[in-house]
Amino acid sequence: MKLVVFAACLVLTLGCYLATRALFLRFRQPLLNPVFLSTLMIIAVLQATGGTLADYQPAKETMTFLLGPATVALALPLYNNRRVLKNQALPVLAGVLCGSLATIAAVLWAGRLAGFARSILISLGPKSVTVPIAVEISRLSGGEPALTAAFVVATGMIGSILGPVLLTAVRVKDPVARGLALGTVSHGQGTAVALIEGETAGAMGGVAMALAAVFTALIAPYYLPLLLP
Template identity: 75%
Template sequence: MNNLPLFALFVVLTLGAYLATRWLFLAYRHPLLNPVFLSTVALIAFLQATGLTLEEYRPAKDVMTYLLGPATVALALPLYHNRRVLKSHALPVLSGVIAGSLTTMAAALLAGRVMGLDGGVLLSLGPKSVTVPIAVEISRLTGGEASLTAAFVVATGMIGSIMGPSLLSLCRVKSPVARGLALGTVSHGQGTAVALLESETAGAMGGVAMAIAAVFTALVAPYYLPLFLR
């Protein structure tokens, strides 16, 4: 770390943006006030305005995301509290997540084809709904571009967590189990974060969906995605 003041500035700005937008979201509860979305826009605008680069932001990013791993492990606790729901709903949970994963992959590739995207971009789009580390692996396996896939994953997480809750309400999906599963299936950790704001049960189900979608997608993507490229 050769630039401590810059590092400190980035941490303070990121934390400040988060706390301010979180306060705003909790006060008004409007989906467009999504804290991740607003903070990201603010930080990118700051970097652009000052001419600072992503490379310079990286050390701060690495430190701030260090606890994401342990935080994901912590999802085991709400999962444990909801173990009875999980056991009695094993079939709906499993089939719902699998159906959603298959649909979102198919929809992305078909829409991409209609819009004339080239094959490399399409393959990078395939695993966009699962958590970054596994999406990147799938992308490498199927011939996509890892960094592009990572960007799609993050964008999907943001889009899904902004419009997911209202969309589910529009479809009259009220059960916290179903809402959490839907958010986790299409928007991995970011969807889970929004589900956690709704309720503990929804959050736990987001974690479950994220895990099932990751494993299932990793297993089927190499065979499933090529079907849409022919």
């Protein structure tokens, strides 16, 4: 029985993703973002069938394990676009560094304006990098790791939905710039959307995601105290 439920959850997830991806490619509407819409569909199916998080957990763990190979696979589009990266290495490094600094400063400024407590502000700071690194930064800085993980997921979701729209609104059409912006601000989910836009944007998103994680891990212990009350 458990094996049947496990297989059903895997099929459900894959089916929802393929269906929502097809819708997104067909209509290019922000709210049809595959991650966002497939998540809603999976929740709805589980609710309708009486499924629980515990039922879905084994399938989730299997798919989470595949994130490692999927991240490594980003090396392929990066290799195919190695000349682009080589020719624009300095702008790429500068853009990701400035973007990492700016996103931390912006969210802390907004949090302070909203009157958030110091621990919440610390938890918010590393929201734009991948969960394992963000959680460790938060823990070492005195934040709440669980809260940081939630902020990271929310940032990826919102950024992958609104990021392409905002970039288009301000007439950013260059795939290098779009990929760097999405990868820097929205980590893996932004990179996934960049890959849908094209191989070059996806490659730059992968580079930005990795560089932003490294930069944030290095600068956060010194940068966060400067911005906090």
